[in-house]
Amino acid sequence: MHMVRITWVIGGPQGTGVDTAANLFGDAIAKAGYYIYGNREYYSNIKGKHSYFTITISDAPTSSISDDIDVLATFEPETVFQHFRQVKGTLLYDKNMEGAKLENALLMENEIKHDVAQVLSSHGLDETVGGALNYLKNNGITVIPIDFDSTLTMIMNEVNQSSTVVGRAKNVIAVAASYGMLGLDKKFLLAAVSSVFKKEEYRKINSLAVEYGIIQVQPKYSLEALPTNGSRLRVDGNYMSAMGKIFGGLRLQTYYPITPASDESDFIEANQLLDVESEKQELRKAGAVVLQMEDEIAAVNTAIAACLTGVRASTATSGPGFSLMPEGIGWAGMNEVPLVVTYYMRGGPSTGLPTRSGQTDLKFALNVGHGEFPRIVLASGDHMEVFRDAFWALNLAEKYQTPVIHLIEKTLANSYSIIDEGPFNYNALRISRGKMVKASESYRRFEFSDDGISPRAALGSGPGRIIHEGDEHNEYGHITEEVNMRFKMYEKRMKKLETADREIPERDRLNVYGDMDSDTIVVTWGSSKLPIIDALDMLKTDGISIGVIQIKMFSPFPKNMVRKLLENKQTIITVESSYTAQAAQVMTENTGIAPTHYILKWNGRMITREEIYKSVRRIKSGATKRIALNGGV
Amino acid sequence: MAGSELIISDWCPGCGDFGILRAEESVLKELGVPLQNVVVVTGIGCSGKTGQFMNSSISTVHTLHGRALPYATGIKVANPKLEVIVNVGDGDGLGIGAGHFVNAGRRNLDMAIMLHDNGVYGLTKGQAAPTLKLGEKVKSMPRSNINGEVNPIMLALASGYTFVARAYSYDVNGTKELIKAAIQHKGTALIDILQPCPTYNDINTKEWYEKRIYKMTDIDPIVNDQAETHQKIANAIVKAGEWDDKIPLGVFYRNETVSTYGDRLAANIPNYLSYPPAEQEIERDGIPSTLIEKLVSTRRVLIE
Numbered sequence: 001m002h003m004v005r006i007t008w009v010i011g012g013p014q015g016t017g018v019d020t021a022a023n024l025f026g027d028a029i030a031k032a033g034y035y036i037y038g039n040r041e042y043y044s045n046i047k048g049k050h051s052y053f054t055i056t057i058s059d060a061p062t063s064s065i066s067d068d069i070d071v072l073a074t075f076e077p078e079t080v081f082q083h084f085r086q087v088k089g090t091l092l093y094d095k096n097m098e099g100a101k102l103e104n105a106l107l108m109e110n111e112i113k114h115d116v117a118q119v120l121s122s123h124g125l126d127e128t129v130g131g132a133l134n135y136l137k138n139n140g141i142t143v144i145p146i147d148f149d150s151t152l153t154m155i156m157n158e159v160n161q162s163s164t165v166v167g168r169a170k171n172v173i174a175v176a177a178s179y180g181m182l183g184l185d186k187k188f189l190l191a192a193v194s195s196v197f198k199k200e201e202y203r204k205i206n207s208l209a210v211e212y213g214i215i216q217v218q219p220k221y222s223l224e225a226l227p228t229n230g231s232r233l234r235v236d237g238n239y240m241s242a243m244g245k246i247f248g249g250l251r252l253q254t255y256y257p258i259t260p261a262s263d264e265s266d267f268i269e270a271n272q273l274l275d276v277e278s279e280k281q282e283l284r285k286a287g288a289v290v291l292q293m294e295d296e297i298a299a300v301n302t303a304i305a306a307c308l309t310g311v312r313a314s315t316a317t318s319g320p321g322f323s324l325m326p327e328g329i330g331w332a333g334m335n336e337v338p339l340v341v342t343y344y345m346r347g348g349p350s351t352g353l354p355t356r357s358g359q360t361d362l363k364f365a366l367n368v369g370h371g372e373f374p375r376i377v378l379a380s381g382d383h384m385e386v387f388r389d390a391f392w393a394l395n396l397a398e399k400y401q402t403p404v405i406h407l408i409e410k411t412l413a414n415s416y417s418i419i420d421e422g423p424f425n426y427n428a429l430r431i432s433r434g435k436m437v438k439a440s441e442s443y444r445r446f447e448f449s450d451d452g453i454s455p456r457a458a459l460g461s462g463p464g465r466i467i468h469e470g471d472e473h474n475e476y477g478h479i480t481e482e483v484n485m486r487f488k489m490y491e492k493r494m495k496k497l498e499t500a501d502r503e504i505p506e507r508d509r510l511n512v513y514g515d516m517d518s519d520t521i522v523v524t525w526g527s528s529k530l531p532i533i534d535a536l537d538m539l540k541t542d543g544i545s546i547g548v549i550q551i552k553m554f555s556p557f558p559k560n561m562v563r564k565l566l567e568n569k570q571t572i573i574t575v576e577s578s579y580t581a582q583a584a585q586v587m588t589e590n591t592g593i594a595p596t597h598y599i600l601k602w603n604g605r606m607i608t609r610e611e612i613y614k615s616v617r618r619i620k621s622g623a624t625k626r627i628a629l630n631g632g633v
Numbered sequence: 634m635a636g637s638e639l640i641i642s643d644w645c646p647g648c649g650d651f652g653i654l655r656a657e658e659s660v661l662k663e664l665g666v667p668l669q670n671v672v673v674v675t676g677i678g679c680s681g682k683t684g685q686f687m688n689s690s691i692s693t694v695h696t697l698h699g700r701a702l703p704y705a706t707g708i709k710v711a712n713p714k715l716e717v718i719v720n721v722g723d724g725d726g727l728g729i730g731a732g733h734f735v736n737a738g739r740r741n742l743d744m745a746i747m748l749h750d751n752g753v754y755g756l757t758k759g760q761a762a763p764t765l766k767l768g769e770k771v772k773s774m775p776r777s778n779i780n781g782e783v784n785p786i787m788l789a790l791a792s793g794y795t796f797v798a799r800a801y802s803y804d805v806n807g808t809k810e811l812i813k814a815a816i817q818h819k820g821t822a823l824i825d826i827l828q829p830c831p832t833y834n835d836i837n838t839k840e841w842y843e844k845r846i847y848k849m850t851d852i853d854p855i856v857n858d859q860a861e862t863h864q865k866i867a868n869a870i871v872k873a874g875e876w877d878d879k880i881p882l883g884v885f886y887r888n889e890t891v892s893t894y895g896d897r898l899a900a901n902i903p904n905y906l907s908y909p910p911a912e913q914e915i916e917r918d919g920i921p922s923t924l925i926e927k928l929v930s931t932r933r934v935l936i937e
Binding site for chain 1: 672
């Protein structure tokens, strides 16, 4: 049960250290023994447009955000205009910008400007930061001025640096002031500054920003450091996917730059020199190659080809890139190649919302490519799952010798959570490479077998000839169009999915939460499960108890278990970030069971726990069958 | 024969592909490379079947239309110990696969590309391919070509290929010599292999070519010092412009002073060539061999 749940937001123009500020704040909170979940929102822009970071602070593991802000830390006008209506607690602002006009927020989108202008004028308020502050004061919300200019001058007096360099510490002053509201010892924030800023001069400037920022506010929350048990990590989705792959033995990754997938490949490349334990426990070095290709067509086909040499290889992309890959993935299906594609979903169609999230590509992943071939489709719901599934995907691909598509949403890729290292326990994971052989003289790459899986030999592994062929082929790989061979070879390929369906326990293909005895079950997938889990106790307070099924594997689908879990349930609510509820469609196709209610969101922003709480209450009151959410900024 | 069955090629009688297949196979045997380390990567089209039709134990990967080069790249980078040879057509390599053709030059992987250049898309019944000249009309085209042509030699030079040559497929011995030099070259080698298509190209026929082709002796294609690079490329481009009356065969440009992609990867990963990705042990009895504690520790915010 969560006793503490505080929502903190910092915002600012892209390129002014909003991410650094959020990292510092989050690390300090974590060092004090609290958990956080932090969600990053930003535009497809390099510098200047509004970005912001929402952090939930909790005394228990947490996985969601709220649009109701307890503490809003700002250091320039646009963040005030963008978020003031969400503030339910306190707003911190630069006291010298009260006169800043809405019309001068040049990079702010016109739709938002008009909306804000209308709200302010309808309340008879100026279209300025001052007007927004008065709006809040009239609603009983606290606003606290921070004197950024004199704080910067005080820092300048102590360090021998230009005003430009010191001026960059504005974000940290905002962090410090808002941190001061929590009542936590400043030592945690100073420790975070020391670990984030490596250069002595920056460490000095930002430590002073903490000292002078923190004293400008009075504590409101009187939080105390919590006793902890074991180490904790601050992780994001890109990192967890990269780590799962590296630990899983990935040694070749291809990519073409694309948001929000490239960070994964960048991380692998930056850390490509790996320590491995070899025979006799001696340490040796290994190298993971990362290839930036000319397009996603090259990226997928290069990764596929690398797999033919026996290496574990993959590519990472998002929607527009995946749209260029189907032909290659079909070749991998035809040639029984253990390709892993990590698919970061963002808002589509077309370029869509390049930096926002969505769950609109499930059916595309399930149906990618012309013709029929088996593919395994996995979707992770939290950061721990991202790591384990990235690792698992490499095993599944080699075991069933067919493409595996691992779905992760932008919101998981870019958000942070604090996880306990104990349950992370990655050393318990095992690699399984499936049927691997050396090519003997009589080798047949597509040899028939009962389970449909043929012994796989790497190119160059022996004297036998290895033939890979995108045309229909016989056991050797030679082209054939003969009816009986076509009949049998087709069936052999397809049989692998049946084998996978038989061998992979259905229990591993889904998660359940909450009260599964309830007659109300929420069916969801991916990161949409996160706000649901955090809404469970909120609903319970109101006497509503629900069960949750998170589907993790969509192909092969855990149909028996889902059918059983949903047997005789009165209310089945699907929660998804799409318009058409794709996971529910796939569920119905596999189980014959359709949802009775829908909670859907397609505006690119993460679903919040309040949205779930309110929507489930509305559904339980019989008000509606379908709720379309539109929260967020 | 070992591990496979005898496959009879189904190219049209008189096809230029026969000469390329014969030359390529005999060079590989002569070079004495262990055949199990050779991989022939092909695209789609008549040339795409080259690997299938090899009557030896050479492994082959018959890929997708236009994508042979990304496949060759993946194989060669993952296992630099393999000898990778690419056979693509002019439609395959310069039309649908043009982007990969250009970008392969930027990498300079140690591999050889045979461009089966006949000016037509044979398997789809004779449409114009990228090397067919503007205004030309081969017999099955309903109208004459309204697209201009690409010059494979010039494109390769502009893209950074370090070995650029032209052969004529009916001249099996000449083609063999160039293939041998291309395979031995350190870097990406392109041979533009002119080949009549007796079924669909009634312009660039055997008779047409044999009146025009000659072996170049008037340029020195070899770059011995990086300072000569631009001049040698310029000379080669001028030479590559010859076509209507006289068609030069032989090596236009050769430069081994440029680092290969393998060298570049090895600069970042010191043991890349001796312990390439394909050979790395990643587990022992299922236990992952990779130690990730250092990478985990960078994310540890609370230590106990």
